[in-house]
Amino acid sequence: MIGAGSELRLLGPVEVHHPRTGSRVVPPGAKQRALLATLAVEAGHTVSVERLTDELWGARPPRSAANxxxxxxxxxxxLLGPPDGPAVRETIVTEPTGYLLRLGEAxxxxxxxxxxxxxxxxxxACDPDRGAALLDRALSLWRGPALADCRGGPICAAExxxxxxxxxxxxxxxxxxxxRSARPDGITGELERxxxxxxxxxRFSDLLMVAxxxxxxxxxxxxxxxxxRRRLATELGVDPGPSLRGRRAALLRHGPPPSPVREQGSGGYEEYRAYAKDTEDTAYDGPALGAAEMARIGRRLEELSYELRELTRRFEALRAGHHAAAPLAPSPRR
Structure with a gap:
């Protein structure tokens, strides 16, 4: 059952995990897993029978798809609990045009x-060690490719x-x-991979060059x-971007990196700041002036591109009739 404290896992094979007991529920059939995953991806929104049919069977639906x-x-x-139990009825809700998953306290x-x-x-931005620890916790949640066994339909594939x-x-x-942290050692091999x-x-190659x-x-x-450079030229017919070109220019211009920091205080961060200034800011003088700013803008454009795709997906769902009566919530200030 998807109850309070339960976690629906999508970052790997789809399952329902109960942290208190350590137990998990895995739908035995591919169609049930795809159904659960689709409702979870669209949690809080009604998914029409037509979209569910497309997600489960694609171009070859059964004769009576609705049934x-x-x-x-x-x-x-x-599978999730007694079918007549209120918790299950409130979790997977039957709507006039389809079905809706309510996570509630899950x-x-x-x-x-x-x-x-x-x-x-x-x-x-201000505490690289704490930031790295939080990002490490986030990445540890992955158990394999997202929605590993449910990528056959358009909703789950896009998610x-x-x-x-x-x-x-x-x-x-x-x-x-x-x-940028006080102890940056031991990551070169991971970046190489x-x-x-x-x-x-x-970006991975850029970070590897720094390391x-x-x-x-x-x-x-x-x-x-x-x-x-060779890979990009062969496969895409383009040159490396300004950030990577600037990194190379800095390496050619400057000698060995600063002396290793002592493993105390915040020297690692200060050393990185000095290194970054040396290899990014001063490296972009002359013909490459402004490349550092271009790289920063490029990364921001990537983030904005993702946000635009998310807003477009939500808008299309609303336009198709999902919660058509509800107004769009204002975008939070960032």
């Missing part, structure tokens, strides 16, 4: 991840893509905070840039 969806909802209710690990990620980003993008942004923020897994995502330079491995840092 088939109703049968799967009934099975899911039995939660999802996806929302927990988003909240911790936001807190970590905010904290990292899985959004969550994966948020995970990568959280990873970038985590390693940036680690580099991430840069290899995501060769077209330049290598700080470890007095300047030639390897330059090799990272060359590897990315």
């Amino acid at each position: 088939a969806v109703q049968a799967h909802v009934a099975r899911l209710r039995r 939660s999802t690990d996806a929302e927990h991840f988003r909240r911790l990620s936001a807190e970590g980003r905010a904290a990292a 899985a893509d959004r969550l994966e993008e948020q995970r990568l942004l959280a990873l970038e923020a985590f390693y940036e905070a680690r580099l 991430l840069a290899e897994e995501h060769p077209l995502r330049e 290598l330079h700080r470890a007095d491995r300047r030639s390897e840092a330059l090799a990272v840039y060359e590897r990315v």
Whole structure:
């Protein structure tokens, strides 16, 4: 049953987890898992029978799709608890046009991840150690690919893509905070793996170049840039972005990184600030003037692009008739 304190897990195989008892409920059938995942992604909003049919069967729906969806909802209710119990009736609500999932006092690990990620980003601005710790907690919630066994339909596939993008942004923020923290050591190998897994995502390579330079491995840092340059030219026909080009220019212009900090006080952060100023601000003089600002704007544009996609998805759902009578809530001030 999805009750108070329960957690609906989407960051991996779909399941319902009960932290108090340690037990979990896993829908045995692929259709029940997809149904639960779809209702959870759209929690608080009615999902029409037509959209559920498309999510569960795609282009080959059964002859009586409405009855088939109703049968799967009934099975899911039995799995979550007594079908006549008020908790289950209030959790999966039958609406005139479809079904709605109310979480009530339950939660999802996806929302927990988003909240911790936001807190970590905010904290990292003034306290990199605390920010890194919060981002690490957020990332530890992942048990595998998001909605790992429910990506067949458009709703879950789109949500899985959004969550994966948020995970990568959280990873970038985590390693940036680690580099700015008092104890940034031990992350070079992890950044090498991430840069290899995501060769077209330049931020990981940028952070790796910083880590290598700080470890007095300047030639390897330059090799990272060359590897990315060749990959981008071959696969996309473009050059690296301004941030990565500026990093290379700084490495070519300047010698070894500052001396390693002592493991006390906040020297790690102060060293990073001095290094960042040396390799980002002064590196962009001459033809590359303004590249640092361009890189910052680029990262902000990525965040705004995600927010725009989310608002568009909500607007389309409202326009299609979901809660059509309810006005749009004003956007919170950031």
